[in-house]
Amino acid sequence: MYRLYDYLPSGNGYKVRLVLKYLSLPYELTEIDIKNGATRKPAFLAINPNGRIPVLEVPGKGHLAESHAIISYLAEGTELVPDESFERARMWQWMCFEQYNLEPNIGMVRFWVGSLGKTRAELGEKLVEKKKHGYAALDVLEEGLRDRDFLAGGRYSLADIAVYAYTHVAHEGGFDLAPYPNIRAWCERVCNQPRWAPITER
Ligand SMILES: N[C@@H](CCC(=O)N[C@@H](CS)C(=O)NCC(=O)O)C(=O)O
Incomplete structure (x- = not known):
């Protein structure tokens, strides 16, 4: 059986759990306390040198890191990956956007503020910069969802799962989704998908 090393509030871990659940793939979960440096201990570095x-531990194969590598491994050949090559590339366009523009800003602010309890005063200019770039990413997503129910291939795909993971909890980092009606409607559609579960569910 698959074993997932994860931290329940993590959006990156949540992407993997959403895919495992959607595809009804059985798995066991080992919780890793990232707030207390467990990812930087030798035992963990032995399975992911990137800490x-x-x-994901894959029986008979080894350990796979990086949320998007893991979800594309799990979902290969399923309805979560568009068959048509241009739409498959469109899915990847959004998944690259998530890793470069969305997660490092929205996910990071949520971690600082929501998980580590840092204040605006402690974070200072760093917070201002991250908020600016986070809102710029939300603007791009809002436009990308204009006249579209899902991000790629006209149906629910890995792109929606990957981008949704940190977007739907953006408010936990102080981002206001009120001015983004397309994003809010899309979040509703995602959470109505089969076997959807909340972010902290094992
Ligand atoms: N690009 C990676 C990012 C992974 C990542 O940043 N993981 C965070 C939690 S969301 C972590 O393990 N942080 C603990 C640490 O840096 O020690 C992915 O998509 O999986």
């Missing part, structure tokens, strides 16, 4: 969750 980060999520990591």
Whole structure:
């Protein structure tokens, strides 16, 4: 059986859990306390030298890190990956956008503020910069969802799962989604998908 090394509030880990659940793939979960440096201990570095969750242990194969590598491994050949090559590339366009523009800003602010309890005064200019770039990413997503129910291939795909993971909890980092009606409607559609579960569910 698959084993997932994860931290329940993590959006990156959540992407993997959403895919495992959607595809009804059985798995066991090992919680890693990232707030207390467990990812940087020798035992964890032996399975991911990059010192980060999520990591998927695949029986007979080994350990796989990076949320998007893991979800594309799990979902290959399923309805979560568009068959048509241009739409498959469109899915990847959004998944690259998530890793470069969305997660490092919205996910990071949520971690600082929501998980580590840092204040605006402690974070100072760093917070201002991250908020600016986070809102710029939300603007791009809002436009990308204009006249579209899902991000790629006209149906629910890995792109929606990957981008949704940190977007739907953006408010936990102080981002206001009120001015983004397309994003809010899309979040509703995602959470109505089969076997959807909340972010902290194992
Ligand atoms: N690009 C990676 C990012 C992984 C990542 O940043 N993981 C964070 C939690 S969301 C982590 O393990 N942080 C602990 C640490 O840096 O020690 C992915 O998509 O999986």
